Amino acid sequence: MAETKEVWLRGPLPDMPALLQPVAHALLQAREEVNVLMSGVADELLWERPAGLASAGFHLQHLTGVLDRLHTYARGERLSPEQLEALAQEGKPPVTGVTAQTLVIAFNQQVDRALDQLSQTDEQTLTDFRGVGRAQLPSTVLGLLVHSAEHTMRHLGQLLVTVKVVQAQAAR
Numbered sequence: 001m002a003e004t005k006e007v008w009l010r011g012p013l014p015d016m017p018a019l020l021q022p023v024a025h026a027l028l029q030a031r032e033e034v035n036v037l038m039s040g041v042a043d044e045l046l047w048e049r050p051a052g053l054a055s056a057g058f059h060l061q062h063l064t065g066v067l068d069r070l071h072t073y074a075r076g077e078r079l080s081p082e083q084l085e086a087l088a089q090e091g092k093p094p095v096t097g098v099t100a101q102t103l104v105i106a107f108n109q110q111v112d113r114a115l116d117q118l119s120q121t122d123e124q125t126l127t128d129f130r131g132v133g134r135a136q137l138p139s140t141v142l143g144l145l146v147h148s149a150e151h152t153m154r155h156l157g158q159l160l161v162t163v164k165v166v167q168a169q170a171a172r
Helices: 018-038 056-074 081-089 100-119 141-171
Strands: 129-132 137-140
Touching: 018 056, 018 100, 018 141, 056 081, 056 100, 056 129, 056 141, 129 141, 137 141
Parallel strands: none
Antiparallel strands: 129 137
């Protein structure tokens, strides 16, 4: 039977620092919703851009990429050439081999990596400075981790609307 309560109402997650529980809850909630939403979405709808807005494919790529990038900054690292290339490719339909399922799997794997990082984060470091991007704009470990959760939920909402619109258009 599917869980009916939202993740944050299911109680604390084991082995997760107390101050990072809300971040982990949001990422788990997003993963559950992405998996339900995308089950059965036709691959040919992935790159449709209703009213010129971002495609479902973009949102799925971005959900994965932004988690990776923000958690990289939270570790105090700079982005790798591979991460920069992935960023440059977000929203561009790949030539071959990418399906809704492969994008969902990539997101699920990134959520797992993010949760692992959260579980290993020392709460004493949450207010430590972290630079963002090439300009090293000021943030903190906590700021980056919280932003990763809220940004994920923002794009989940946009993905939900995009998928519903393109499915309705395809059904006409």
